[in-house]
């Protein structure tokens with residue numbers, strides 16, 4: 001009798017234990033289902049993103065900041081043959097906000113300064129290889145220099161109509177490269193803070209310049225850039241909150257390093273780039289881009 005009572009009690013406790021365990025398992029499964037799509041995405045590896053920085057493309061003697069159309073053709077052919085996909089800034093922004101995926105081997109291709117030959121020489125090659133690119137323009141170059149002497153592939157800058165043509169091609173996104181802070185010779189290096197300048201004065205000068213170009217592009221081309229390229233890679237930390245407040249989502253530097261993209265939107269601030277010198281062969285440059293400066 002005594003044994004029988006103990007046995008019944010044992011069974012009762014066992015059933016209670018099983019019910020508690022099942023309830024815990026149920027709660028665990030439900031909580032995983034609710035939180036399963038969170039941004040943390042355990043097991044998702046950061047994606048390496050090499051970023052190329054071009055400037056002018058012209059059939060002349062190549063230099064540090066000029067490559068020939070033949071060299072650009074060779075670069076794009078190399079990337080295509082080696083399985084790289086040129087992604088847009090838009091795709092990167094979507095990815096860091098948890099939407100969509102990146103291709104297996106993404107590369108970001110950028111041009112600085114807004115040379116007219118980015119339209120006349122580069123765009124046809126991007127059409128040929130079905131690739132995307134970013135052109136970061138300087139407002140004053142377009143307003144003054146391009147207006148005075150447009151459409152010479154050797155030295156002209158893009159006009160506002162040229163910039164609209166690039167946007168309408170569906171191949172190019174436009175970045176802000178400052179309205180009139182593209183100079184290294186004065187006390188201010190690029191758009192950085194001058195030594196001794198108050199934070200308030202810097203903020204005012206920087207905001208005024210960047211918003212001038214944003215407003216001009218919006219009214220001339222119906223487009224609002226969200227990519228910002230620091231002239232000469234000169235960065236002041238005070239610029240970062242200003243750019244965020246103005247709605248920029250991607251900023252480009254000139255440090256020659258590989259980038260690693262995660263689902264964190266902050267990883268698109270300060271993307272490092274390798275300048276594509278015309279003095280290197282395609283193979284030499286790609287080796288630096290992918291393996292670092294060795």
Ligand SMILES: [Zn+2]
Pocket residue numbers: 112113177182231232
């Ligand atoms: Zn520049």
